[in-house]
Amino acid sequence: MDIDTFRSETRAWLEANCPAEMRTPMGEDDICWGGRTFEFRSPAQKQWLKVMAAKGWTVPAWPKAYGGGGLTGDEQKVLTEEMHRINARPPLQSFGIWMLGPALLQFGTEAQKRHYLPQIARGEIRWCQGYSEPCAGSDLAGLQTKGVDTGVHFEVTGQKIWTSYADQADWIFCLVRTEPDERKHTGISFLLFDMQSDGVSTKPIKLISGASPFCETFFDAVKVPKDQIVGERGQGWTIAKYLLTHEREMIGASDSALFAKSDLAEDAVSAIGLDETGRLDDPMLRADLGQFLIDEICFDAHLEMTGAYMRAGHELGARSAELKYLGTELNKRRQSLRVAAGGSDDLVWEGTANDAGQVAKDWLRSKANTIEGGTSEVMLSILSKAVLKLPG
Amino acid sequence: MELLSEDQQLIADSATGFLRAGHSIAAFRALRETGDTANIAILPELAKMGWMGIVVPEELGGIGLGYRAAGLIAEELGRNLTVSPFVSSAILAGTALSTSNSQAQKIWAPKVAAGEAVLALALDETAKHRPDRVVTKVTGEADGLKLNGRKTYVVDGGFADRLVVTAKRGDDLCLLLVDPLAAGVTLTSQVMLDSRNAATVVLEDVAVRDADILAQGQAAERALAKTLAAGRAVAATEQLGIAKAAADQTYDYLRTRKQFGVHIGQLQALQHRAAELYCELAQVSSLIAAALNALDSDSADVETLTRAAKAKMARVGQQATEEGVQMHGGIGMTDEMDLGLFMKRDRALAEFLGDAGHHTEWLLRQRGI
Numbered sequence: 001m002d003i004d005t006f007r008s009e010t011r012a013w014l015e016a017n018c019p020a021e022m023r024t025p026m027g028e029d030d031i032c033w034g035g036r037t038f039e040f041r042s043p044a045q046k047q048w049l050k051v052m053a054a055k056g057w058t059v060p061a062w063p064k065a066y067g068g069g070g071l072t073g074d075e076q077k078v079l080t081e082e083m084h085r086i087n088a089r090p091p092l093q094s095f096g097i098w099m100l101g102p103a104l105l106q107f108g109t110e111a112q113k114r115h116y117l118p119q120i121a122r123g124e125i126r127w128c129q130g131y132s133e134p135c136a137g138s139d140l141a142g143l144q145t146k147g148v149d150t151g152v153h154f155e156v157t158g159q160k161i162w163t164s165y166a167d168q169a170d171w172i173f174c175l176v177r178t179e180p181d182e183r184k185h186t187g188i189s190f191l192l193f194d195m196q197s198d199g200v201s202t203k204p205i206k207l208i209s210g211a212s213p214f215c216e217t218f219f220d221a222v223k224v225p226k227d228q229i230v231g232e233r234g235q236g237w238t239i240a241k242y243l244l245t246h247e248r249e250m251i252g253a254s255d256s257a258l259f260a261k262s263d264l265a266e267d268a269v270s271a272i273g274l275d276e277t278g279r280l281d282d283p284m285l286r287a288d289l290g291q292f293l294i295d296e297i298c299f300d301a302h303l304e305m306t307g308a309y310m311r312a313g314h315e316l317g318a319r320s321a322e323l324k325y326l327g328t329e330l331n332k333r334r335q336s337l338r339v340a341a342g343g344s345d346d347l348v349w350e351g352t353a354n355d356a357g358q359v360a361k362d363w364l365r366s367k368a369n370t371i372e373g374g375t376s377e378v379m380l381s382i383l384s385k386a387v388l389k390l391p392g
Numbered sequence: 393m394e395l396l397s398e399d400q401q402l403i404a405d406s407a408t409g410f411l412r413a414g415h416s417i418a419a420f421r422a423l424r425e426t427g428d429t430a431n432i433a434i435l436p437e438l439a440k441m442g443w444m445g446i447v448v449p450e451e452l453g454g455i456g457l458g459y460r461a462a463g464l465i466a467e468e469l470g471r472n473l474t475v476s477p478f479v480s481s482a483i484l485a486g487t488a489l490s491t492s493n494s495q496a497q498k499i500w501a502p503k504v505a506a507g508e509a510v511l512a513l514a515l516d517e518t519a520k521h522r523p524d525r526v527v528t529k530v531t532g533e534a535d536g537l538k539l540n541g542r543k544t545y546v547v548d549g550g551f552a553d554r555l556v557v558t559a560k561r562g563d564d565l566c567l568l569l570v571d572p573l574a575a576g577v578t579l580t581s582q583v584m585l586d587s588r589n590a591a592t593v594v595l596e597d598v599a600v601r602d603a604d605i606l607a608q609g610q611a612a613e614r615a616l617a618k619t620l621a622a623g624r625a626v627a628a629t630e631q632l633g634i635a636k637a638a639a640d641q642t643y644d645y646l647r648t649r650k651q652f653g654v655h656i657g658q659l660q661a662l663q664h665r666a667a668e669l670y671c672e673l674a675q676v677s678s679l680i681a682a683a684l685n686a687l688d689s690d691s692a693d694v695e696t697l698t699r700a701a702k703a704k705m706a707r708v709g710q711q712a713t714e715e716g717v718q719m720h721g722g723i724g725m726t727d728e729m730d731l732g733l734f735m736k737r738d739r740a741l742a743e744f745l746g747d748a749g750h751h752t753e754w755l756l757r758q759r760g761i
């Protein structure tokens with residue numbers, strides 16, 4: 001189909017099928033994560049997921065055989081543009097889409113792809129990420145959770161930490177040391193298992209923003225069938241790193257609805273006002289805003305170029321660290337400027353006046369951006385070695 | 393990471409081949425030795441490849457490949473520190489001529505494209521770029537027109553065949569061509585910190601004919617806006633080439649210089665600064681490409697993108713050259729190394745056509761703050 005026909009058909013379909021309530025700005029609470037226990041916020045949210053999943057457009061780039069839309073790069077771009085045009089919300093967001101899916105497409109067996117990917121595409125199973133441990137953060141490959149081969153199972157014992165939404169997820173993709181005699185990086189396997197398995201428990205951790213999106217996760221002799229390994233035994237690190245490049249692209253592009261989109265310049269003017277020359281009545285903040293706006297235009301252009309590059313069939317690889325570093329550092333500045341522009345009004349924590357401190361909560365949440373998915377320092381180390389080839 | 397068309401790839405390859413072979417930094421040093429700020433000898437070669445007419449449409453004698461293609465040349469000019477009137481004549485004058493519709497256009501656009509004439513833009517009147525505060529005036533009627541004013545930082549003005557002068561005629565903006573040898577023109581040619589040429593020009597009762605007027609009123613506003621947008625984007629691209637060259641030399645040095653028994657590139661403090669510079673260069677490359685593409689498609693965000701590109705590149709250019717010198721230590725301060733040459737050229741381009749503050753202020757105004 002030529003691209004103009006695709007555009008007009010897509011436009012018409014979205015017009016007919018995207019409920020009006022799904023065309024309004026959303027906050028973190030409005031995200032559709034899917035999963036067995038997910039409670040839809042409205043019938044419209046449920047309907048939107050259903051119709052989009054039926055077309056494969058929750059994961060437009062994935063092959064149709066696995067629940068995707070099978071769209072070409074150009075078609076994906078058109079779909080995104082047409083959704084933006086009517087402010088359509090993403091019908092589904094999940095770790096399955098961002099992280100596990102790409103890894104399975106690359107490393108999964110045919111049976112695994114046919115089993116797990118459609119469940120992700122339809123929002124039936126919600127996944128969490130079991131990577132970090134109390135003693136293995138930046139030094140992730142130092143992880144100690146062990147998986148003992150008992151013949152039919154890997155018996156998994158150990159502890160993960162910072163597991164986002166572990167208490168709400170159905171399944172986990174988990175890094176486990178199955179080859180204790182191998183070296184650090186070659187002793188790890190990539191396992192998939194049900195969070196309802198015997199021996200799995202979670203304990204929520206409260207964040208500085210007051211929310212508890214992540215958990216400590218404990219495994220006590222959890223039995224994982226041996227066919228639930230992705231790739232070979234000991235190949236887990238390779239898969240884990242590949243998955244991280246996709247996670248970093250996603251975090252860098254701030255492609256999620258974690259942060260409210262708002263016009264910083266407008267917000268600042270309405271909070272502070274203009275002086276008699278028509279400039280924001282706070283010269284230092286104005287100067288900071290100026291630099292920020294230039295950097296924002298720059299990063300948006302970079303995302304656009306990078307997107308075109310990837311749609312042309314290239315993988316970013318280690319350069320995902322570049323997007324992650326730039327995007328998250330920029331978002332931290334954005335949130336700091338927002339809270340500065342609001343002054344004391346945005347410091348009210350409880351009450352309805354300022355949406356219950358949403359700006360301050362976003363500001364706090366953004367501090368995690370340069371930590372989660374690998375810290376900024378780790379991103380710079382990766383780039384200096386993998387891209388600049390500086391000596392190790 | 394950029395996706396180029398076939399034509400663009402050809403231009404990029406020939407720019408790399410041609411400039412690295414005969415017009416590298418060694419050639420720049422030789423010119424500097426002899427005090428040659430014009431390098432006029434390169435002009436016929438550039439013209440033969442079509443570069444002097446890269447943005448001039450075919451019907452006016454150019455090859456009309458556009459700004460993205462021009463950027464590929466400018467980046468290599470930057471990397472090699474090649475001295476040429478490419479930005480002044482091919483881009484600024486080339487754009488001014490291509491966007492105005494007059495008798496003067498028909499005469500001068502083909503000459504510029506063929507490398508038979510060099511034109512320089514005489515715009516600034518103060519040490520900071522303030523293009524909308526023009527004091528230079530055209531007065532009188534019909535064939536008794538007189539031009540009075542003072543222009544500064546006229547890049548390549550010292551050897552130009554004509555100056556493209558901005559002036560006010562009543563409330564109208566005018567773009568007009570002035571012969572630097574005409575009566576009443578006092579041109580002082582100067583060597584700038586980057587060993588390039590820029591002139592100051594005093595205009596006292598210079599006689600102007602109607603035929604010298606390139607554009608007037610709204611047509612002049614439009615032509616000047618496009619000219620400045622093009623100049624900003626292409627100058628930023630030259631800066632990008634300089635910054636990438638400075639960064640590459642620095643990464644090399646980190647891989648080879650040893651202190652404390654290790655390569656200094658093993659020291660994380662330096663690794664992280666190098667990687668941060670790399671990230672900035674990657675994103676500003678995308679912004680510059682977007683600005684050049686916007687010029688080619690005449691899209692609505694030309695002003696925003698070209699100004700953002702110029703402002704951002706000013707900061708990244710400074711970062712690249714300063715980090716380059718710092719990470720080289722003492723040797724970075726020597727004239728023997730190229731870093732100082734990069735730093736000087738970068739500084740000149742950062743000022744040219746408006747610095748970071750100038751364009752950031754525009755953006756703030758445009759956003760209503």
Ligand SMILES: Cc1cc2nc3c(=O)[nH]c(=O)nc-3n(C[C@H](O)[C@H](O)[C@H](O)COP(=O)(O)OP(=O)(O)OC[C@H]3O[C@@H](n4cnc5c(N)ncnc54)[C@H](O)[C@@H]3O)c2cc1C
Pocket residue numbers: 128129130131132133136137138139161162163164165214368371372373374375376377378381
């Ligand atoms: C909101 C949030 C959600 C998360 N979600 C998940 C999840 O779902 N699943 C999961 O597995 N993990 C998750 N994480 C964990 C995250 O990946 C880790 O926090 C991160 O990798 C850093 O590890 P750490 O916390 O142990 O810090 P550390 O590694 O102890 O780092 C402490 C400091 O030392 C620096 N540092 C460490 N090593 C180096 C080095 N070699 N060179 C220079 N500096 C260094 C770091 O940059 C940092 O500044 C989440 C984290 C957050 C904040």
